[in-house]
Amino acid sequence: MYTAIERKKEMKWLKSVGVQGLKVDFFGGDKQETMRLYEEILSDANDYGLMIDFHGATLPRGWERMYPNYVGSEAVVASEMLIFSQGVREKEAYNATLHPFIRNSVGSMEFGGVLLNKYLVRSNEGRNKRLTTDGFELATSVLYQNPVQMFGLTPNNLTDVPGFEIDFMKEVPTTWDETVFIDGYPGKYSVIARRHGDRWYVAGVNAMKEPLRLRLQLPMVAGKKMWLYGDDVNGVAVKKELAVKGSGEVPVDVQPNGGFVLVQ
Known part of the structure; x- marks a missing residue:
């Protein structure tokens, strides 16, 4: 070149x-x-x-x-460094709450693949354990903006994660028509809403050591039904339907090193 x-x-x-x-x-x-x-x-x-x-x-x-x-x-210190460095893995959630405020506010940020391996090695066992939840990883596909969406797929992903996670990654948009800051504080948590066509995606991550209880104000989806992709109290991925109140308020619990995505 x-x-x-x-x-x-x-x-x-x-x-x-x-x-x-x-x-x-x-x-x-x-x-x-x-x-x-x-x-x-x-x-x-x-x-x-x-x-x-x-x-x-x-x-x-x-x-x-x-x-x-x-x-x-x-x-940016991108996803490849999660494989190479224990320190980067330990700060993954913390860094994720900074990028929307700092790096990604300047321009497109090619962070790399959404990684669903439990261990970030080819064998998916033994070392380089991922310290974030699946809900967190799915959230970064919306939280980080770049017109090329990447999925760090290895064969075991097809069998050791729920099918709804694979389906989500097949369908998540790569471009957005509107972006709205919802809530957050650098280094603690971040929630961003993005619209593709007439569908809203709301994503958030939690870098704190305690579960986070949020009451999100989402007037753009008031009175509508949405799918919640997130984590239960044990950090296990869940998908469930919820109805947004007419006021647009949505309560969401976010686990430590966890995340969520609300999809209209």
């Missing part, structure tokens, strides 16, 4: 074999030469109808409005 002639040659070939987009990794710093390279890649890829996602990259600065083929940038 660094040399224009080779880059265009490669992009032409990729388009000819049916590739729709590229994920370009390992950018070195924010010097002017590197910043120009980002835009040159975006411009050339747009000529070939290829979408671009930047990984190992700097914070995006307006590219969503400048280039129609720009998808998103990592620029």
